[in-house]
Amino acid sequence: MGRGKIEIKRIENVNNRVVTFSKRRNGLVKKAKEITVLCDAKVALIVFASNGKMTDYCCPSMDLGAMLDQYQKLSGKKLWDAKHENLSNEIDKIKKENDSLQLELRHLKGEDIQSLNLKNLVAVEHAVEHGLDKVRDHQAQQNLQE
Amino acid sequence: MGRGKIEIKRIENVNNRVVTFSKRRNGLVKKAKEITVLCDAKVALIVFASNGKMTDYCCPSMDLGAMLDQYQKLSGKKLWDAKHENLSNEIDKIKKENDSLQLELRHLKGEDIQSLNLKNLVAVEHAVEHGLDKVRDHQAQQNLQE
């Protein structure tokens, strides 16, 4: 695209390489913006120069985080790997624990017991009776103290 | 760059828009690959068509995860750090819920009640009595049915 044709391979001359990088990076970002506007596309672009300097572009209609979420869904690749997954798993685990606690609690309050069979029902009854005894004992003690 | 000059604004004709998208997306990826090779650059590119279909490119020398780590460092913007934080917060919230459920449960079983004052104790007693009544009712019904 210039005065001479170039092969697509690493430009050995450092100065040319840096100048070409700068021009082409600008060109790339421009094209990214154009396709975004022309075609209603969502584009995210991150470029690192060989010296580490970064340039990025993200379409205005979706932020990078959302783009990456979508990327993970569609590609099946995991970006925030193990850590994220571990946390999600922990949440699931605690939620289940939570659910079973809630159910047990309802049973002790005499709710949702229609699903219990007789044996379980008896167990619940004993638990409640036992609890009641303890509560009454303690209450009696407190009354004495006052 | 073609038979006619076009303004950079949304192409209204759907067919043209889709065709242009397809061509320009290919062009964009090509440019991304070229700058990668020519200039030793690292490039990551994600494109979503308006229909949701995704195309992506990442330079061979660094994977997307590493690019994004670097992006976070250099830009100071948080991508998944924020998500981690959200998940951690959720875990904390559910754990607290869990703890209070556990405590309530122990109270109904007559445990850990030394920390309760008389008023609370009475409330617990009523809850347990009420539960016991319900459990007994239900048990009686089940006995009749057999």
Add this chain to the structure above:
DNA sequence: TGTACTATATATAATCT
């Protein structure tokens, strides 16, 4: 969808400040 065909519009390589 993709691919092929061109006439044009753009991008950019080489060069110089």
Add this chain to the structure above:
DNA sequence: TAGATTATATATAGTAC
């Protein structure tokens, strides 16, 4: 380094298949 110039290489709009 960052612009300006300009000849040339590429990309692509419009079109048809």
